[in-house]
Amino acid sequence: MTRSEPARIESAIPSHAGSGMLEPPEPGRNETDALVDRIIAEELHELRQAFSQGAEFAVTHMDTPRERTLHRLECPALEPHLDRHALWTDHHRRRLDADRRHRLSVPALVTRDAARSLSGVRSCKVCWPNVHGSEPRPLRRLKARGLRTHHVGHMLSTEDGNSLGTIVRSALRSGTDLFGVSQDSVEVVTTSRTLMYSPSDHVFIWDLPTDEDAIRRKMQLFQRLGSNVEPASWH
Incomplete structure (x- = not known):
């Protein structure tokens, strides 16, 4: 990556505050559960914002530079990274309970132009992003x-x-x-x-995923990131 690329990618990672006043927890829930809800809401807000601005690709493993991987948004391998509720397992909730700064890596959603300018990022072998049009077929x-x-x-x-x-x-x-x-x-x-x-x-x-699978996953994206959101690139 060039000097400017890490800053651009890192800026796509949601910055979550680890402190602040929380609403009183509901019966049967503790402060950690309430904090997780707030973190997830912030994560989804960042994802929806990038989605609405024309993002077509996502970079996963943002916290591990050597493992950063570029995916199409409809990639089946990306889907677990977008299900923020499922990712906050009991294990991670316990870690958050012990350390309020604990966070999970959030995919950086990027536009096609931004994806083309990246270097040092692997391409997913499941969805074949091929942003430059010259990558070997999987x-x-x-x-x-x-x-x-x-x-x-x-x-x-x-x-x-x-x-x-x-x-x-x-x-x-x-x-x-x-x-x-x-x-x-x-x-x-x-x-x-x-x-x-x-x-x-x-x-x-x-x-590669069939056209039918790709369409189905795009519809799931709209449901997850907001049915009232339409990326600029899909107009």
């Missing part, structure tokens, strides 16, 4: 016999990443060759062609 290799229904909707490709179309269906076929010898093959139908493989042949797929 191909997954498996044997043709291993294709299953959950691969439908994913892109089939050559070993060097050229698209062979989106997988529509695959099936194991049994037959005989020209000499009458029994022979199995795997038929893979994509949106652009039909291919036949030996069951032991290696095939390559872009192991």
Whole structure:
């Protein structure tokens, strides 16, 4: 990262006050529970604010520079980091009870332009941010016999990443060759062609979330970060 980048990323981390007067706790709740509620409210406010300003990506593990990872906002690997209520487990509540300064790392939500200017940040292999348009595709290799229904909707490709179309269906076929010898093959139908493989042949797929999954996760983002918020980049 350049000198200015850490400051810009760090500024995206919510700054929470660890002191101050709290409202009297509700029956059955203690001051720590009330403080957690306030911290979560502040965390969500920061996330919603960045979301409304056009953030499309998030950097996780902000407190550990070597582990900082860039994700698309709809990335399934990012989802647990956005569920702030679930992250404040009993373990962390006990730590907060012992040390009022204890906080959890909050993802830094950034715009596409800001993401392009980052360096020293790893790209998530699940969602493939590819903000520069030149990152190698996250191909997954498996044997043709291993294709299953959950691969439908994913892109089939050559070993060097050229698209062979989106997988529509695959099936194991049994037959005989020209000499009458029994022979199995795997038929893979994509949106652009039909291919036949030996069951032991290696095939390559872009192991990325399907469009359906991406849309569903974007809707979940709106629900979590405010249904009345629409990022500027989505207009």
